[in-house]
Each structure stands twice: as structure tokens, then as C-alpha cells.
Amino acid sequence: MSGTIEVSPAPPAPVREPVRSPARIQRPGRWTEARRSFRRHWQLYLLILVPLAYFVIFKYIPISNAVIAFKDYSPVKGPWGSDWVGFKNFDLFFHNPVFWTLLKNTFILAVYLVLASFPIPIVLAIALNEIRQGAFKKTVQLVTYAPYFISTVVVVSMTLLVLSPRLGFVNDAIGLFGIPQVDFLGDPNYFRHIYVWSDVWQTTGYSAVIYLAALSGIDPALHESAKIDGASRLQRIRNVDLPGIMPTAVIILVLGVGNIMSIGFEKAFLLQNPLNQSQSEIIATYVYKTGLLNADFSMATAVGLFNSVLNLFLLVAVNFVAKRITGNGLWS
């Protein structure tokens, strides 16, 4: 803080700026501050206009467009001109027999995904942290990190090929143990496992990097003194490493839960086929089909809005609980 104009109690500003009231000079109000900032940084305000317009147009206007969930949308009249129907779309959706299936599928898949993909990166990061810098460590990191860069389409097609009943090596492998061939994608009961574990395969290495960063931030003195006190590796992990990465872990978990209901449309849609639909149809895929394939815009928006609100609610709730228990949260 080098004494800038904003900080000094008696600014030299009056020379340039006509004084209106004595109180203003004592403590510049928000508007004075704003005016000063505009004058000083007008180029930056100009610069930020286009990206701000982007957020208004592609993020905030869609939020206002979501009003069609309460309307009978007509393309001719537009989102705001269409006729109101109140909660009719929501009512129809809640009473649709597919509602509970969708909710259940989405929820189970999401919870399963969070539970499986939360601890594994932590374990990987701690294991990597325990071994010395060297070629082996670098190789493990480089290889486990790689799948993150592969597209969803490719990951799904790899999954399909590897699990394919006749040609995939998974069936060859279980064949060695005398287990008959399984059509993994054709059986709805395998869908969740395939979804979750292919996701773990793809993202574990990437997620571990965040924890590795947190681990490297732990004061080495803590480890040294624990060593002197005779703590074993396991004890040091439990009492030094885990508490050290706790704040990071909580944030990741809260974000994970917050996304719980908005889990990847992309992957579910790609893995889906008529045979496994009873478990693979989730809210996101349903919105796509109702909205864009059947052109029922209002209904699809209502379903999507229901999903978004549920999401936000879960995020706030989990953040609240996490703050209560661990003292860490996404926001204060």
C-alpha cells in the first residue's frame, strides 16, 4: 500500500474536482470512488464491456428465458410474450411416471460418482507424495494424467470396445476364469458401474494434482518433528498429511456434491442404448430429448429448471454442513 489517492484521508483531488460538501472530503463515498475509478481507468471499463456482454447474453438472458418453464412457449410470441400457464409444466412432470425413475437414476448415479471419485485421487496423491522424486514417480503421474485429455466420445468408445462381448479384452480376461461372456452395455445393471469407473479412470490423475499441490504446501517442519517423535509413515499420513489437505478436500467435495444433479449429459447420452435405458435415462438426457428432439421447449425448460434449483439447494446445504463440521466452505 503506497499512499495512493484512495487511501489518504485528505486527498489532493479537490484541485481537479469541485467540492460539493465538506463531508465528502473527509471520507469519499462509493460514488465518488466510482467516478474517480471511471475517470482513471476508462480504458479498462471499455475493455471489459465485450466480455461482460458475453455473460449477460449467454448466461443471464438464458436465466431470464427460463421463464418459459411457466409458459406455453410459442416461437412466434417469444419467451416473454407467450401465455402463462403457471406450474402446469411442473405438475405434468411430477405426475409423469418417468419422474421418479429419472430422479432416482440421476441421484444414485451422482452419489455413486461422488463417493467413488472423491477418495481415490487423495489416495493416489498421498502415495505419490510418499515416494522419492524419480523416473517412476514421473511416469505414474504422466500416465495417470493422460486420460483426462482424451475426449468423452473417445473414452466412451474405448469403454465400448474394451467391454465388447466378443472382442473386448475384459471378456477375454474373465473368460480365463471360466466366467461366461457378459454383454455389459446391454444389461442395465452394469450401466452405473461402467459410468462411474470409466470416469474414475479418466479423472483420477488430474484430480490428484490438486491434492499434490496441497500436500506440497504442508510445512516440512511438521513432518520432521513427527519423525523425531517416532511417528511411522502411516501415522504421519494420518496426523500430518490428511489434516493438511482437509480444506482442499472439503472444497472439492462440496463442489462435487453441488454438481451432483448436473452430472455429465455427454457421457450418459453416449453410453445409453435402448437396452440399458431403464437405468441410464437421467434428467439431463431427458431434457435433451424432450426439448430438442420432441421440441417441447417449455416442458424441457421446466425439467431443467427443477434440476438447477435442486442443484443450487444441495450446494448451499452441503456447504453449510461442511462449514459447521470442518470450518471450511466455499464461501464465508
Added chain:
Amino acid sequence: MTRGAGDTTIAETRGDRIFLVGIKVMLWIALIVVAVPLIYIVANSFSSASAVSAGRVLLWPVEPSIRAYKEAFSDPLIMKGYLNSFIYAIGGTLISVTLTIAIAYPLSRKTFFGRNLIMSALVFTMLFSGGLIPTYLVVQNLGMLNTRWAMVIPSAIGVWQVIIARTFFRSTIPDELYEAATIDGASDLRFLWSIVLPLSKPVIAVIALMYAIYQWNSYFDALVYLKDPSLYPLQIVLRNVLILNSGTGSTTTTSLAQQLEQQQLANVLKYALIVISSLPVLVIYPFVARHFTKGVMVGAVKG
């Protein structure tokens, strides 16, 4: 406390050594689990069609052949998709990086009025969105449906990337530098262009790569916004060939033997396509992994 460097020589106990072995075994397993499917795909892509169809390939090419690659590279649909993906990746990245800097830099300046309010408004969009259809309506009203713009504009700015860039600007460009430049008569834009940007090459590289990889891998925007097959990016073409099994549709065969051969070739083609489509990303990957890690860490520090 005064032991200094000597304390690292404390002997490892037997328990610790066993534990370390356990950890190494675990890491080997992780390595194998991740690497085997990748190797399997590559091995299959370089094998003969009949070996692949018979499921005889595991981790090493059987009857090595590059026929599938030749086939893939001579398919007009796939090549068109490849070209389109390059257009979207390069154009999209240019637009995205420019816009991201244009919003992240002002937000990093302490004397920029309203920066906290704007930042909250951005973060809010990470937590709550209007949804698929309301966004589609905007794109439709702008007349972007079925144009290349739909691929690069609606997804132009990522809030995460803004956070990364802003954190970088704030922590590496000292205020004193700005003061000095202002005294020398530099305007804000001049300062950004001649001082901030040259000092920010690492973070620009990180966000550019993030955007480029996102563009290269994305298929959802194309699925929703594009109808004209000549605009399709590679991922959509891949989905049609790999997952919907619709083939590339350029062959008409007559005899049964030919059909069988086509069928077998289609199998290898899938493996080759997977390799080809991931190639650009995997080639640059070893060079960018380090920078990427830095980006992830910056993001993690200030969530």
C-alpha cells in the same frame, strides 16, 4: 530444533519399509490399470483386420498393418471433421483467450470499481444456469444456429479460466510497476499490452491450452447447434462411426466376402480413429502437462 539436516538420517523402521513397498505396489497397479486400455487401443489399431476381428490382439500388434490408418486418412468425412475441429480449436482459442484477458485483467486491479460485484456475478453462473433450452433460444435468436459461430461464441469464456488468469495477474504484477508506468505516461491499455502481457506468457499458455483442448474434445455444442454435416467437428463424426456404428457411408459392396472384409475393416478403423483423433492432444501433452499442473494449482489455491 537445532538438529538441522542430520535428522533425515533417522533409520526407517521395518514397518515403514513394508508400507513403502505396499505403496509402490499400489502405484504399479494404478499405472497398469490406466496404461493397459491405452496400449490395447494402439496395438489393435496397428494390427490386421482379421486379427482384430478374431480378438487376437492384446498389448502388441498382431500381423502389423497400417491399412486402417490409410483408410481413415482417405475418408473425406473424417478429414473434413479433422479440418473443422482445427478451425474451431484455433479460432475458438483466439476468441476465448482475448475475451478472458479482457475481463480478468480489469478484475485484477484493486482500483477497479465494482470488481467484487462482477466477480460474484461470474461465479454465480458456475452455480446456476438457465439450462439447455433457454440457452438454445438465445443462440437461435442471434441467428447462430448451424453456423461456425455457434461452436466458438456460446462457450467462449470459462469462469474457471477467468479466475486462474485474474489470480495470476494479481499475484505477479506488482502495483509499483503500474505506478511507475503511469508516471512514465503509459495508459491502462498500453500498460496491459507492453508490460502485463509479456510478463504473463505462462498463464496465457495455460488458459489457451485449456480452451484448445476443450474445443478439440467438445461434441455437445455441435450436437445441439449444428445440422449441416459439412460443419461437423471430428468428435461428431467419431460418434457416428464409433458409437452409432453408422459407418462413414462411402462404401457400397456387393459380394459376401467383400462385406465381411468391410466389416472387419470397420473394426480396426475404430481403433485407428481413436488414435488419430487423440493424436494432436497427446502429442502436445508431455510439453504442456507441467504448465497445466501449474494452472490447476493456481485454481486450487483460490477457488
